Amino acid sequence: MEPAEPTIDALGQFRLFPSLGMLGRSVNFTQANTFMVIGGLLTMALLYYGMRPRAIVPGRLQSAAELAYNFIYDMCVSQVGEEGKRFFPFVFTLFFFVLMGNLLGLLPYAFTYTSHIAITGALALMVIVVVTIVAIRENGTHFFTEYFFPAGTPKALAPLIIPIEVISYLSRPVSLSIRLFANMVAGHVMFEVFATFTVMLAGLGLFGPLIAVGPVVINVALVGFELLVACLQAYVFAILTCIYLHDAVHLH
Amino acid sequence: MSRRLFPPCRFACLAAALLLLSGAAASAAEGMPQLNFANPLTLAQIVWGAIIFAVLYVIFARSSLPQVAEVLANRETRITGDLEAARDAKAAADTAVAEVNAATARARSEAQASINAAVEQAKKEAADRARVLNERLEQQLQTSEGQIAAARNSALGAIREVATDTARVMVSRLTGRTPDRQAIDDAVGQALAARGQA
Amino acid sequence: MNENPDGTGPPRGGEPSFEERLRAARGRKRLDEPPASRGGSAAGGGFGQSPLGIGLRVGVEMVAAMAVAVGIGWALDHWLHTAPLFIALFVLLGGAAGVLNVWRMFAPRPERTPRA
Numbered sequence: 001m002e003p004a005e006p007t008i009d010a011l012g013q014f015r016l017f018p019s020l021g022m023l024g025r026s027v028n029f030t031q032a033n034t035f036m037v038i039g040g041l042l043t044m045a046l047l048y049y050g051m052r053p054r055a056i057v058p059g060r061l062q063s064a065a066e067l068a069y070n071f072i073y074d075m076c077v078s079q080v081g082e083e084g085k086r087f088f089p090f091v092f093t094l095f096f097f098v099l100m101g102n103l104l105g106l107l108p109y110a111f112t113y114t115s116h117i118a119i120t121g122a123l124a125l126m127v128i129v130v131v132t133i134v135a136i137r138e139n140g141t142h143f144f145t146e147y148f149f150p151a152g153t154p155k156a157l158a159p160l161i162i163p164i165e166v167i168s169y170l171s172r173p174v175s176l177s178i179r180l181f182a183n184m185v186a187g188h189v190m191f192e193v194f195a196t197f198t199v200m201l202a203g204l205g206l207f208g209p210l211i212a213v214g215p216v217v218i219n220v221a222l223v224g225f226e227l228l229v230a231c232l233q234a235y236v237f238a239i240l241t242c243i244y245l246h247d248a249v250h251l252h
Numbered sequence: 253m254s255r256r257l258f259p260p261c262r263f264a265c266l267a268a269a270l271l272l273l274s275g276a277a278a279s280a281a282e283g284m285p286q287l288n289f290a291n292p293l294t295l296a297q298i299v300w301g302a303i304i305f306a307v308l309y310v311i312f313a314r315s316s317l318p319q320v321a322e323v324l325a326n327r328e329t330r331i332t333g334d335l336e337a338a339r340d341a342k343a344a345a346d347t348a349v350a351e352v353n354a355a356t357a358r359a360r361s362e363a364q365a366s367i368n369a370a371v372e373q374a375k376k377e378a379a380d381r382a383r384v385l386n387e388r389l390e391q392q393l394q395t396s397e398g399q400i401a402a403a404r405n406s407a408l409g410a411i412r413e414v415a416t417d418t419a420r421v422m423v424s425r426l427t428g429r430t431p432d433r434q435a436i437d438d439a440v441g442q443a444l445a446a447r448g449q450a
Numbered sequence: 451m452n453e454n455p456d457g458t459g460p461p462r463g464g465e466p467s468f469e470e471r472l473r474a475a476r477g478r479k480r481l482d483e484p485p486a487s488r489g490g491s492a493a494g495g496g497f498g499q500s501p502l503g504i505g506l507r508v509g510v511e512m513v514a515a516m517a518v519a520v521g522i523g524w525a526l527d528h529w530l531h532t533a534p535l536f537i538a539l540f541v542l543l544g545g546a547a548g549v550l551n552v553w554r555m556f557a558p559r560p561e562r563t564p565r566a
């Protein structure tokens with residue numbers, strides 16, 4: 001890469017800035033938080049505006065709202081069982097928090113708060129804390145012995161099994177947060193890289209603008225793909241939460 | 253379909269991106285903004301994020317989702333109720349149809365029975381009348397036969413007298429003498445007997 | 451053409467009778483089943499199907515387990531001043547935990563019956 005050319009600043013898009021003017025600056029309210037609020041408001045708009053007709057035969061928007069509701073509800077019940085109904089609001093909030101972060105990030109000038117490891121890490125940590133609390137509530141301290149050292153395992157293997165199970169348990173929030181974070185960062189870095197590539201090629205002599213069409217086409221295809229990834233990652237985050245909750249309630 | 257199309261495309265994208273990233277790695281070496289924990293905003297966004305998440309959770313759990321649940325429950329009871337009503341109505345309709353069919357069949361058989369009875373009655377009356385008529389005719393026939401026999405008998409009796417008288421007159425005319433009465437009587441008797449009419 | 455000579459059976463060209471439609475609707479709502487059998491069917495957590503997606507997930511699981519293990523090992527060493535001992539031990543355990551994670555990822559989920 002020649003130093004004279006415009007450098008690829010693929011990571012500048014992830015930089016945080018205070019939002020909402022002076023007030024936001026004074027309380028460190030970032031643009032990430034602004035988009036969280038926007039995402040939440042959009043979800044609420046879907047639920048309130050969509051469900052406003054309260055029709056027996058739903059219209060388009062009401063169908064969408066009911067679909068969202070039923071999708072998460074069925075996920076909870078099928079993955080966790082009957083107890084899943086209690087965790088439904090939690091999983092619903094989690095899913096739409098992540099989904100809105102992923103989807104809003106695909107809009108121009110928007111900020112993808114799920115591309116911050118701090119946010120995904122905090123979400124994953126919250127999930128694992130909730131799961132652990134649920135496990136202890138459901139099974140008492142019995143949970144620790146049963147979960148990390150299942151009955152029927154030879155006692156001699158305890159020094160091996162218990163650390164492995166503990167590591168496995170603790171690696172859940174790590175993998176949960178890294179997966180979402182990596183997917184979002186990879187997608188947005190690729191957008192940025194190909195966009196910069198287009199600009200660089202366009203200023204490259206006679207045939208430059210012609211070749212520059214290539215990265216644009218790739219980016220258009222990438223948008224479709226990233227839409228899929230955005231939904232899939234939100235789904236994965238939610239369903240893994242459900243699976244962990246199932247394990248917490250039923251112990252494996 | 254789109255899924256099938258994507259993996260090669262994504263591989264190509266990843267390869268190209270990695271190539272470029274390796275070049276850009278130098279400029280990124282100062283660190284990703286996500287890992288810049290020296291920036292107070294990195295941790296501040298978590299605090300605000302937690303507050304926003306908590307507020308959203310409370311709103312969804314307390315208000316938004318129960319409202320959706322209510323609509324869904326209403327529909328569920330409505331559909332269930334409608335289906336129950338449909339089944340009940342269908343059952344009622346079926347029993348009504350069965351009743352109508354039974355009533356029709358009963359009426360038809362009753363009508364058939366009364367028709368049969370009437371026909372039977374008519375037949376019997378006709379037979380009675382025919383018998384009475386036959387008897388009367390028989391009687392008349394017998395009476396007539398009696399009269400005919402009497403008439404013939406009297407006619408036959410007259411024949412003997414006429415024959416005797418005729419024979420005596422013929423004999424007296426032919427012979428000129430009065431024939432023996434007894435002899436003529438016998439001759440006529442013999443002649444009649446020979447013809448089987450005595 | 452599609453008249454039905456006797457007014458009973460499934461009538462006119464392919465259109466299901468009222469009875470069949472009612473039965474189908476009730477079946478969808480599971481109204482005619484005994485209430486006990488209305489459990490949710492196992493939905494199998496099948497996601498992330500493309501080879502690349504599976505590869506990424508396996509990598510993430512392994513890396514996550516290793517990261518946690520190295521973190522614990524480093525912390526134990528730092529605390530107990532046993533420099534390379536625990537970090538070496540926990541690298542091995544981390545690898546095992548990563549394999550366990552991946553195995554759990556692909557292993558069929560156990561039955562959803564609460565154990566005693």
